[in-house]
Amino acid sequence: MPRLTRLTPDTAVGASRGLLADLVSRHGRIGDMVSTMAHSPAVLGGYLQLSRAMKRAKLDRGTGERISIAVQTLQGCGLCLDAHVSAARARGVAEEEIERARAGTSADPAIAAIIALALQVYREPASITDEQVTALREHGYSDREIADVVGVVALNVLTGAFNLLAGLTPENDAGA
Template sequence: MHDFPIHSLDSAPEASRGLLAEIETRWGFLPKLHAALAESPAALRAYEALFSLAEQTGFTPAERQVVFLTVSTFHGCGYCTAAHTFLARQAGLDEGELQALRSGRPLTGRRLESLRRFTLAVVRDRGDPGSQEVEAFLSAGFDEANVLDLLVIIAAKTISNYANHIVGTPMEEFMADPALAWSAA
């Protein structure tokens, strides 16, 4: 595997430094994913813009984490699954639902299960889930804006999942918690 740099504020390309500094201030540390993406200022800006826009969608914080975890486990991304397990707990996602998401099992709540199923259909079928899947999602209480909002979250997670695979992003210190560890079986 090629050895990609994991940048610091000092080693990052000049065009990435300002955004990296903002990210470090916001998170309280510089996530290694962002430090890796910094090699391409465009990739860093794209990911950060999409991740920020995900918070502006019509989904609750817990619903966003359902999407993030569904995409991350589908793509087999251990880094993102660990990170979003941590964030899902902060968002108040029920531990049973969280463990079901991490293992690819159905969720017990109708709305969240509909969201998980539709997300999985969109990702699995490369954006063409079929009209039955769309109608099932809408009948679970979601609307057309939610269908399109979902694409923002999927795009953000696809960038990070793929980058982590290609770069081999090292895990963060907080991810040493065995309760966060995850690998595709």
């Protein structure tokens, strides 16, 4: 059961009212996470800005979805995990690779290395070494793609932690 109520453009106040009205006018409806985030204009605005910014990431979207699956498996947000598994499937990621991502790896050594970095960013970023970054470059990743990993992880921490706090689960979601 959700811990926080959903807001609408009519029930939201301040900056959240305008943000929700704009989203509804452009998309027709908004999901539970976004409507619940509207309790905090700062959180909602930050989420929307980071989400838009990460759409311009250089990191391959299929790889980004695998990173998201690995992070959400650890973080425990079923709502996010379901969304990222669906997005990975839509991008043509094979079921075996989705299962490997849940385990924090991939059959492709380059993708396994970038997932490992993402999990390290999530767990203990202070332990990242120069050798790891060099190895990622040797796998063909650019500095921009390596930096994008932090953005993917940050977006997942934000959405997953928010959903867990708000009590949003796949069972009570009305759409993302």
